[in-house]
Amino acid sequence: MKITMGAVVMGGTSVLYPTGAWRDQRPVIDHEACKSCDTCRDVCPDSSVFVQEDVYYIDYDFCKGCGLCAYECPVDAIAMILEEK
Amino acid sequence: MNASAQENRMELFAPGHRACHGCGMALSVRHILKATGNQVAVVTPTGCLETFSSPYGYSPWRVPWIHHLFENGPSVASGVAAALDAQGRGDVRVVAIGGDGSTFDIGFAALSGMFERDDDVLYICVDNGAYMNTGGQRSGATPTYASTTTDPVGKLRPGKLQHKKDLPAIVAAHGAAYVATASVAYRKDLQKKVKRAMEFHGARYLQIDTPCPSVWGFPSDHTLEVGRLGVASGLVPLFEMEYGNVTKVRKIKPITVDKYLRGQKRFRHLFADEQGAELVAKLQQMADANIAKYGLSSQSGGQ
Numbered sequence: 363m364k365i366t367m368g369a370v371v372m373g374g375t376s377v378l379y380p381t382g383a384w385r386d387q388r389p390v391i392d393h394e395a396c397k398s399c400d401t402c403r404d405v406c407p408d409s410s411v412f413v414q415e416d417v418y419y420i421d422y423d424f425c426k427g428c429g430l431c432a433y434e435c436p437v438d439a440i441a442m443i444l445e446e447k
Numbered sequence: 448m449n450a451s452a453q454e455n456r457m458e459l460f461a462p463g464h465r466a467c468h469g470c471g472m473a474l475s476v477r478h479i480l481k482a483t484g485n486q487v488a489v490v491t492p493t494g495c496l497e498t499f500s501s502p503y504g505y506s507p508w509r510v511p512w513i514h515h516l517f518e519n520g521p522s523v524a525s526g527v528a529a530a531l532d533a534q535g536r537g538d539v540r541v542v543a544i545g546g547d548g549s550t551f552d553i554g555f556a557a558l559s560g561m562f563e564r565d566d567d568v569l570y571i572c573v574d575n576g577a578y579m580n581t582g583g584q585r586s587g588a589t590p591t592y593a594s595t596t597t598d599p600v601g602k603l604r605p606g607k608l609q610h611k612k613d614l615p616a617i618v619a620a621h622g623a624a625y626v627a628t629a630s631v632a633y634r635k636d637l638q639k640k641v642k643r644a645m646e647f648h649g650a651r652y653l654q655i656d657t658p659c660p661s662v663w664g665f666p667s668d669h670t671l672e673v674g675r676l677g678v679a680s681g682l683v684p685l686f687e688m689e690y691g692n693v694t695k696v697r698k699i700k701p702i703t704v705d706k707y708l709r710g711q712k713r714f715r716h717l718f719a720d721e722q723g724a725e726l727v728a729k730l731q732q733m734a735d736a737n738i739a740k741y742g743l744s745s746q747s748g749g750q
Contacts, residue, residue, distance in 0.1 A: 372506070373506055376500075378463065404634060405634075407471075409458050409460075412455050413450045413451075428667040429666070430667070430671065433671075
């Protein structure tokens with residue numbers, strides 16, 4: 363990575379560093395139980411919940427597996443599953 | 448509803464930052480920038496936020512952002528505001544986001560100066576109550592009886608003996624137009640307060656309680672639960688002040704402080720013996736004093 367004089371870095375370049383590799387627990391959404399309330403997207407510190415036509419998905423490239431979405435989900439539609447490699 | 452993974456990556460505080468699992472600070476910054484929009488320049492003194500958002504060559508910021516020294520956050524923010532003013536760029540506002548170490552302790556003189564000059568800056572303190580980025584040393588914002596690496600629990604001392612500095616009151620005493628406290632556990636309220644603060648000109652202050660799983664010692668999925676318990680106990684009062692007068696408070700149904708303290712490793716010595724019970728009773732008195740002072744209880748009339 364080349365740094366310019368004054369250490370100016372282009373904005374948003376952090377997306378080149380997928381933090382998903384940090385994860386040891388993987389959130390899995392039960393689409394039957396999900397009520398599309400948007401809580402999981404709201405509470406994610408890593409902006410890793412996305413929506414397509416009202417169906418919610420996890421962006422595993424950046425999800426660190428903190429479990430906030432699963433804990434805050436009002437209908438318990440998200441399970442945390444041990445990541446195996 | 449649609450919000451694709453690509454749109455998430457285009458958020459003003461993009462993913463890929465290096466905050467710990469379940470970081471309350473990263474989540475609050477994400478919501479702060481949602482509330483301000485992209486016509487802002489952000490100034491960040493040294494602290495967790497600076498460290499995890501500026502690894503060599505990578506930046507999650509999609510707004511102009513500058514990092515400088517620990518002690519001069521407010522001064523640099525004043526300078527950026529003056530430069531924008533000189534260029535006639537009234538459309539771009541300045542937001543400084545610092546941790547409690549730089550706000551309460553190291554940058555306090557510069558903060559006081561900024562509020563005395565009433566420069567057009569919204570100063571936001573993301574308060575996690577210690578110097579987390581170096582492992583959790585005591586700061587002026589550390590709550591009473593919390594164990595830190597520089598105030599460890601032992602035979603002679605039960606953690607920090609002093610009070611948490613009442614910085615909102617100190618800032619309000621400078622005559623600031625707007626002073627408020629918020630919690631990352633209540634993000635709509637947080638966004639509302641940021642938007643309200645942006646309606647004023649001159650120096651404004653917002654203090655956000657951001658629980659830290661790594662150093663407070665709780666599981667990473669409990670960040671918001673701990674935040675809610677702190678607010679409900681009365682130890683973290685949420686209020687808004689305009690020109691020195693409290694205008695709004697968030698009402699609570701008070702719970703006992705032990706429900707908040709028990710889930711955190713930094714307070715576990717309070718539940719080890721009888722002496723601990725006395726200290727919990729003292730913390731309960733502090734919470735009760737907050738509830739009475741701000742009229743927090745939804746049962747009583749209050750403010």
